[in-house]
Amino acid sequence: MNIRLKIWRQEHEGDAGKMVDYSLNDISSDMSFLEMLDTLNEQLIQKNERTIEFDHDCREGICGQCGVMINGRPHGPLTNTTTCQLHMRTFKDNELIVIEPFRATAFPVKCDLKVDRSAFDRIIQAGGFISVNTGQAPEANDIPIGSPVAESAFDAAACIGCGACVAVCKNASAALFTSAKISHLVLLPQGKIEAAARVKNMVEQMDNEGFGHCSNTEACEVACPQAISVLHIARMNYEYNKLQVLKK
Amino acid sequence: MLDARIPDGPLAEKWSNFKSHARLVNPANRKKLTVIVVGTGLAGSALAASMAEMGYHVKCFCFQDTPRRAHSVAAQGGVNACKNYKNDGDSVYRMFYDTIKGGDFRSREANVYRLAECSASLIDQAVAQGVPFAREYGGYLNNRSFGGVQVSRTFYARGQTGQQLLLGAYQALMRQVGLGNVELHARHEMMDLVLTDGVARGIIVRNMDTGKLERYGGHAVVLATGGFGKIYFLSTLAMGANGSAIWRAYKRGAYMANPSWTQIHPTCLPQSGEYQSKLTLMSESLRNDGRIWVPKKQDDQRSPNNIPEEERDYYLERKYPAFGNLSPRDIASRAAKERIDEGYGVGPLRNAVYLDFTRAIQNQGEAAIRKKYGNLFTMYQKITNVNAYKEPMKISPAAHFSMGGLWVDYELMTTIPGLFAIGEANFADHGANRLGANSLLQACVDGYFIAPYTLANYLAADIKTGPIDTEDVAFAKAQVGVEEFMSKLLAIKGNQSADQFHRLLGKILYDKCGLLRSKEGLMAAITEIRQLKAEFWKNLHVPGGEAMNSELEKAGRVADFLELAELMCNDALYRNESCGAHFRVEYQTPDGEALRNDKDFAFVSAWEYKGEDNGPELHKEELNFDVVTPTVRSYK
Missing domain, CATH: 1.20.58.100 (Fumarate reductase/succinate dehydrogenase flavoprotein-like, C-terminal domain)
Known part of the structure; x- marks a missing residue:
């Protein structure tokens, strides 16, 4: 198949950046989207041009490092699929594909399609953990947890931290990312103890990083590779409001 | 002969003996000591967090944009621990024996015993961190079986066990970063190891965002940089996985042990074209319910569902009746290659074998299979466009895990004083073949429970050294x-x-x-x-x-x-x-x-x-088997 591409090129953070046209001919439809970018980069190397910088690592949908806007959607046209798991068979022959970085104030562009998502790390640093030191743990089966509870916690814990939820949100809100961690930990008996401080600190950090507020469009759930439910945002709001009401 | 510094005493008491007599560092002195940890996978994150919790100053580096992306994240199937929750006869000794045997009697008894001994604590630690392992309806932890063993000792979190364990370690690390006890440098790649007076004292790293080189000093340097299976280009590893940190350490004098021992994993997606960048792993846990077969006829062009039962060769069940589809990885991979090389391979490039769930779906129902492996079936469909509930998966062997790595002694220290190697970066525990679900275990145990003790034992002599001068x-x-x-x-x-x-x-x-x-x-x-x-x-x-x-x-x-x-x-x-x-x-x-x-x-x-122009020099560490008797490994 043949494809036409418009790709965002930006040398460094301060650079204005622009869209640049490329095209690729005779590629296999079984190729993954990132292998298509590899192929384009091979051609750029032959022409002694700077290659397109994009984030990727595991290429099996779990590390969360890849992620670009493809035709205006984070990770492209398929729902609940990372960029690396997208294949060219999803596109039509001669289709124009527009590729841009994730856009958000809190995710500054570093180069081409690479953005700085370290704000997510700082949100976790603010409280996305259970305070247990190595060596303090009791016998594992001393904390029985019903299978449905463990499974619900897992649904939230499955977040890969890619940032698609932020990129798709018109307010660039990190509510889904933050609430997924809050929900994962508050559902478990081990995590309940610190629930109040956790939600307060993580929500504050989210605001300080420049993420916007949630406006309940629920686009994040659709874009999320792990299909993390927006109900976690409701749980975060409940935990946060409970804190305000109780004035603890 | 190399001396591994194995403590005296009976096998079961060696680790306790070591811990009882190891030197300690007074809490007040710990903040004067800096530990450099390179790599933030399970081993690196676990160690960095554990050392910081004790009060040491830690500098931590990874090439990914955040520690949570390290390739431990991709491990699917599970982590072994001899809790004997299934009451099926598991024990520290049995786990030790399975691992030694699985490694074809080419690993150190003392290390392997310690790995089994520490396994139970790891499950406790992970649960306390909030790792959502699979549970039974009564609320207790569930287990499944894995290749090369006959008990159920594998703890799992759907097909994302590595991700969940790593997030546990990552969150512990983030907590210490937030508290100011760990200095985190993401997007920094180690370029060289610095020795002063023959002792590891720091590293040179490249800031991958700016290209600038930076110097960092510490009282000990720990490499937790993973394996180098990516050397085969097509592998199950992440694109950025590399051998550079351990290779630069090797060139500075650390010995490299058994570098050729690479595990070729039997259940990966086959190559489909020249453009391909990686071979995705499908968890070995699939072999619990999937049956592996090829057609009995060479170059059989029929669709798998049209090949009748009697014309299928379930070659693992035929050749290894005792372990069947759960034969260890080296054996399963070689058996697949043998069939493929003989012309029985399937798929367009004739480079694969079938992994079939028909019987499991008949017996247990599609819902049960979906619950156990749903994410793997989804991943398979995304990549291949084939629905594995309806048609067998096509799988083939791919480079996966490095049993070899930097040589370390019992204390996980390399031949360079002050340079430690933990997790897959060292060669220590798996012998010539690693058993499934032992890799997450080794990374965690090295990071949480072994290196914190052995590092303290080393650092105790360094409390008067003072800060390391990077202007040196x-x-x-x-x-x-x-x-x-x-x-x-x-x-x-x-x-x-x-x-x-x-x-x-x-x-x-x-x-x-x-x-x-x-x-x-x-x-x-x-x-x-x-x-x-x-x-x-x-x-x-x-x-x-x-x-x-x-x-x-x-x-x-x-x-x-x-x-x-x-x-x-x-x-x-x-x-x-x-x-x-x-x-x-x-x-x-x-x-x-x-x-x-x-x-x-x-x-x-x-x-x-021995330098660019000379060949390497071989040193041998004799393997003594005091407790087990090496036998011919049989899974028949």
Whole structure:
């Protein structure tokens, strides 16, 4: 198949950046989207041009490092699929594909399609953990947890931290990312103890990083590779409001 | 002979003895000591967090944009621990024995026993951190079985066990970063190790966003940089996985042990085209319910669902009735290669075998299979466009795990004082073949429960040293060396990309230093690798400059892989026996199984770098079996 591409090129953070046209001919439809970018980069190397910088690592949908806007959607046209798991068979022959970085104030562009998502790390640093030191743990089966509870916690814990939820949100809100961690930990008996401080600190950090507020469009759930439910945002709001009401 | 410094006493008491007598560092002195941890996978994150919790100052580095992306994240199936929750006869000794046997009697008894001994605590720690392991309806932890063992000791979190364990360690690490106890440097790649007076005292790293080189000093340096299976180019590893940190340490004097022992994983997606960048792993846990087969007729073109039962060869069940589809990885991979090479392979390139869930779906229902493996079936469909509930998966072997790595003693210290290697970066616990679900275990146990004790034992002598001066001439010289290396790569201006060289290298290794090895093949491989290396330094092309440049990063890693590949072939050539993943075609039993030679080869090969123009020097660590008796490994 043949494809036409418009790709965002930006040398460094301060650079204005622009869209640049490329095209690729005779590629296999079984190729993954990132292998298509590899192929384009091979051609750029032959022409002694700077290659397109994009984030990727595991290429099996779990590390969360890849992620670009493809035709205006984070990770492209398929729902609940990372960029690396997208294949060219999803596109039509001669289709124009527009590729841009994730856009958000809190995710500054570093180069081409690479953005700085370290704000997510700082949100976790603010409280996305259970305070247990190595060596303090009791016998594992001393904390029985019903299978449905463990499974619900897992649904939230499955977040890969890619940032698609932020990129798709018109307010660039990190509510889904933050609430997924809050929900994962508050559902478990081990995590309940610190629930109040956790939600307060993580929500504050989210605001300080420049993420916007949630406006309940629920686009994040659709874009999320792990299909993390927006109900976690409701749980975060409940935990946060409970804190305000109780004035603890 | 190398001395592994194994503590005295009976096997079951060695670790307790060590802990009881190891030196300690007073809490007030710990903040004066800095530990450098390179790599933030399970081993690195666990260690960095644990050391910081105790009060040491930690500097932590990873090449990914956040520690949570380290490739431990991709481990699917599970983590072993001998909790005996299933009441099926598990114990520390049995787990130790399974692991020693699984490794084909080429690992250290004391290390393996300690691994089994610490396994139970790891599950406790992970649960306390909030890792959502699978539970039974009563609320207690569930287990499943894995290849090479007959008990159920594998704890799992759907098909994302590595992700959940890593997030546990990552969150512990983030907590310490937030508290100011860990200095985190993401997007920094280690370029060299700095020694002063023969002791590891720091590293030179490259800031991958700016291209600037930076110096960091510490009282000990720990490499937790994972395996180098990516040397085969097509592998189950992440694109950025590399061998550079341990290779630079090797060139500074750390010995490299058993570098040729690479696990080729039996259940990966087959290659479908020349453009392909990786071979995705499908968890071994699938072999609990999936049955592996090929058609009995060569080059059978029929769709799998049209091949009747009696025309299918369930070759693992046929050849290894006791373990069947749960035979260990080396055996399952070789059996697949044997069938494929004989012309029974399936798929467009005839390079795969079937993994069939028909019977499991009939017996347990689709919902039960979906609950256990749903994410794997979804992933399979995304990549191949095939619904594995309706049609068997096609799988084939792919390079996966490095049993080899930096040689370490019982305390996980390399031959360079102050330089430690933990997790997959060392060679220690898996012998010639790693059992499934033991890799997450080893990484965690090294990071949470072993290195914190052995590092303290080492650091206790360092409390009066004071801060490490990175203006020292040793740091300056190392930095100049790295600058020259990078400039050289940029200056070649040839006409081939780093990936092109990497693909060619991978093909040489798959053909000649992969599942099957021979003297002629390995000697030819060495010649080909040298030619490829010469061609690389003549014809490489790296566009762009010294600032952010993925091509420059790749080029540096491939340059190291080209050197490491030759050492792998030398290692495989020296070992005139077959054991585990190392199968020399000259040494096999009449029915095609590995033929070990305990009389001449019951040792660890540890290679010492002797300079660019000289070959490496071999040192041996004798393996003593005081408790188990090496037997012919049989899974029949």
